[in-house]
Amino acid sequence: MISEQDFIASNYSSIETATFECSAPSNIALVKYWGKKENQIPANPSISFTLNNCKTITKVNFTKKESKDNFSFDLLFEGKSKDDFKPKIQKFFERIEVYCPYLKEYHIVIDTENTFPHSSGIASSASGMAALAMNVMCLEKEINSNLSEDLFYKKASFLARLGSGSACRSIKGEVVAWGKNKTIKESSDLFGVEFNDIHQNFKNYQDTILLVDKGEKQVSSTVGHDLMFGHPYAEKRFEQAHDNLAKITKNLTEGNVEEFIKIVESEALTLHAMMMTSMPYFILMKPNTLEIINRIWKFRSENNIPVCFTLDAGANVHVLYPENVSVKVLQFIQDELVDFCQNGQYICDQIGNGAESK
Incomplete structure (x- = not known):
């Protein structure tokens, strides 16, 4: 059984600079979660369809810096500086610091855009946080060659959850469950789990x-x-x-x-x-x-x-x-x-x- 301790990065190297680009879709819950405990833990399990077209595309550049005291990042939305988004990103980095201690070693430039209009009334937090979590994990994979594919995706979902609860359901597809339950094997409050036994009708x-x-x-x-x-x-x-x-x-x-x-x-x-x-x-x-x-x-x-x-x-x-x-x-x-x-x-x-x- 995977615990939070398994997601704490260790034995990683360092690189001078790296750039990655990841996309993540929105999702729509079929069984809803409403109510959460401390540290973004759901009060009840949920399950969702992962969408295809409504997604966030995020490019992130990591450049080594001298000071490791604070998080250092710039945020661009559709190519323009977006300072009003920065507090949420700062909070996200603070939440994941214990699991990704290497982040303070880099100045981070985040350039993100949605395939759907920002003012469309579609929540972009799930797709946005999932795309950012994927970029963080791409860096971790670069500095830790021993990272398995399975742990890569589980940790990406785990990190995304700490940014926006439902974001953990946007890492995989087509149907994803989040929250410990008796029905789905290996279900977890910590990350989303794919449900693969889907009939052709769906x-x-x-x-x-x-x-x-x-x-x-x-x-x-x-x-x-x-x-x-x-x-x-x-x-x-x-x-x-x-x-x-x-x-x-x-x-x-x-x-x-x-x-x-x-x-x-x-x-x-x-x-x-x-x-x-x-x-x-x-x-x-x-x-x-x-x-x-x-x-x-x-x-x-x-x-x-x-x-x-x-x-x-x-x-x-x-x-x-x-x-x-x-x-x-x-x-x-x-x-x-x-x-x-x-x-x-x-x-x-x-x-x-x-x-x-x-």
Whole structure:
């Protein structure tokens, strides 16, 4: 069983300079995690589809410096200095210092960009932190030739988690679970684990993201997670997540799309129910979110087409469906749902294979 101690780098060498480029996708949780303990440990397990097109591409240059007293880094977003992102990166480096002590030996230049618009309302913290963690691990591999491929990816997921919890699910694909549970062998609170026993029905599954509201959320996910402490329904919710993870992995293995749909939609609504019943309570869905949900239900019922929705901690709607019904679903989106998107915008995506280094 891997412990945190296994991720502490030792017996590494030093190099004068190195540049790496890595990409990492966003992901969409099917079973949601909401509520976390100290050190980014989830209060309940989750499982997600790794996406393909919505990703962050990050190039990092490491140059040896004289002083090892502090972290030294510059941050560019789409080629321009982005100082308001720096506190989050500083906090990330501080969290991972014990596991990557070599980082203080270098001045670090981070140049990052997203394949989706930054203001699109799609959370970029998962893909961004996963891409940065991959670059850190590329450096570690360069200065420690004994690093195995398995440990490389586990530690990348472990580090990503310390930047943004769900980022640990963006390192691998196509389906990744995070959080200790009885269902998935070798599952862990420390990093994401691939779930590979997937039926053909779920191969190349599609996710069309309807951009209902591209504005900043009035309540951040960090605050929302904290509100699960003392939540009247927290313990029952955590039990439900364990049960639903067991059920949905069975559906993914057996190819049962109908039962998969029930759990995915229930999980999405449960997530928002937790927000609406916390204290203070809040609502992140918008009227157009509800209109889209109702139209998806009507379309599915009338046409017997296996399309469903899920939500993240926001107003946008992820429309999930098998590839073999893509033409009909995309026509439905064009005909009935685009009007409920801000500026008519949506993004077509599908299951992907996780982070890559170039």
